[in-house]
Amino acid sequence: MSDTLEKEAPATGGFKPKKSVALSGVTAGNTALCTVGKTGNDLHYRGYDILDIAGSSEFEEIAYLLVHGKLPTAAELKTYKIKLKSLRGLPANLKAALEWIPASAHPMDVMRTGISVLGTLLPEKDDHNISGA
Template identity: 70%
Template structure:
């Protein structure tokens, strides 16, 4: 069979504790039909094509899709929350340039929780405000640290960009992003905004269940997300793709690794027994970025790896 042949994914095997309820959530359902994902009842395919991340964030945090007036007010609120208190900046300036970005976010979250702590009664309104502040300021934390640690620059983290995605890219590159790049990041944020009872969410719920504060729960969740068997798998997958100069080289090496019984990160999922519904969406975004950016190699290599793995696994 050719490496370029279209191969349907094979059903995945059940794992230990499959079907055992760990808790209840109204936020998200995953894999009920084998390849579906819903946020508060809305199909991820519809949200990814028709909604912005700010609309999805409002849906998840404030329990409903916003009206046009609510969306404008929410965007204005998130804009106001992009700034960083001076103690947070001071802490970020102490982190070395070699610090992992997830560690930067974990540290920034923890410090912010000491500067602007949650109320002792853990009221719902306050918790939602903290969630909004963290979403608005995580990019500010990461890019303030990046520019200071790498270039010695104390950047201004507040911009007039309408979206969290555009704000992040503006801080990263020092100029307003193209519509293509801002839209790509926005859709990625939508696709990975929520995933039911994954390891980081479970960690956050355990911490919150002890009566601890919101910031502690998110700090712990970031620690779980950092792991190579959770969010860190994306990083490993990118390292794999970057190894190869051509699709043929990638295809041949993947076949060798599978025959040698090596574990290849990024393939197979215990919940999506048929396939991850986010994959076709992010794949098309990746194709556009690589093609319109004039460097299709990464996409072509990743697509060859995908086809080989689907054929052999």
């Protein structure tokens, strides 16, 4: 039996998973974008502690930070929001496919189907290093 599960069911019933520590401290990859658990249960984006910036930053500010490596000025944020808004459109064929899904469908099923359709309409390029994104 796996050492990640208790060998016997607890008194309350069912198996209770144990926290696995087998890979604790093992580096899975290096990135300048974020660090996780460097000093415990912390998360840093580009050197900023998420707890310090989450309460005072907008989604677009954090997205800008991740993409551009720094927090935006007010003017940069305004321009970035306009750019993001211009990219929100959906291809007509995707809209048509989504219209065929019953209104009673679970939202996650709709999302999964939409992403699958979008992947066929706008396939990824071989070069994922898009400059100026």
